[in-house]
Amino acid sequence: MRTTPGVVVRLLGRDDLPALARMETELFGAGAWSAASLAEELQGPGRWYVGAQDVVTGELVGYAGLWFDGDDAQVMTIGTDTAHQGRGVGALLLDTLVTRARDLGAANVLLEVRIDNEPALRLYERAGFVRLGRRRGYYQPEGVDAWTMSLPLPPLP
Numbered sequence: 001m002r003t004t005p006g007v008v009v010r011l012l013g014r015d016d017l018p019a020l021a022r023m024e025t026e027l028f029g030a031g032a033w034s035a036a037s038l039a040e041e042l043q044g045p046g047r048w049y050v051g052a053q054d055v056v057t058g059e060l061v062g063y064a065g066l067w068f069d070g071d072d073a074q075v076m077t078i079g080t081d082t083a084h085q086g087r088g089v090g091a092l093l094l095d096t097l098v099t100r101a102r103d104l105g106a107a108n109v110l111l112e113v114r115i116d117n118e119p120a121l122r123l124y125e126r127a128g129f130v131r132l133g134r135r136r137g138y139y140q141p142e143g144v145d146a147w148t149m150s151l152p153l154p155p156l157p
Helices: 014-031 035-043 089-104 118-126
Strands: 007-011 047-054 060-068 073-080 108-114 130-139 144-152
Touching: 007 089, 014 035, 014 047, 014 060, 014 073, 035 047, 047 089, 060 089, 073 089, 089 108, 089 118, 108 118, 108 130
Parallel strands: 073 108
Antiparallel strands: 007 047, 047 060, 060 073, 108 144, 130 144
16 A cells, blocks of 8 residues: 555544535635535445545645445545645545455446546546546536546455
C-alpha cells in the first residue's frame, strides 16, 4: 500500500463534518454536497469514508468515500485540500479505497469524474482506471459532463 510522508489515513466520523464541509465547498463550489448530505454519507449503508490527516498539525487534508453494493464498489468522492494538492494525498486515498474494495470482494471499482478535471483523470488513469463512457450533464448545477471509469479487480490467487 502507498504511503505519503507526514500523512495518515483514518476513518471519518461526525466530528469531521466541519472540515469536510469546508473542503467540499472550496473544492466543488456550486456542486458541493451540503453538510447534511455529507453526514448522511458517513452513516449510509455500504459506505466507508476515510480522511488523510497531517501528523504534525492534526488537520484533515483530504477525504474519500466508497460505496459497496455487494458486486461493484463506487468511489463516491475524493478531495484534497488545495494547500496539499500535488503531494500524493489523492493517490494515497485512492489506493486506500481500492484496497478496501478488493478486501470486500468487489469485482470492479467504478467512478465518475468531470471531463475537465485533468489532475483527477491523470490520477485515475495512472491507477489503471479506463474510460467506459461519457455522461452528459452529470455534474449539476453546472451541467458539466463526466467520464465514467472502471478498474477491474481480478480475484487474488
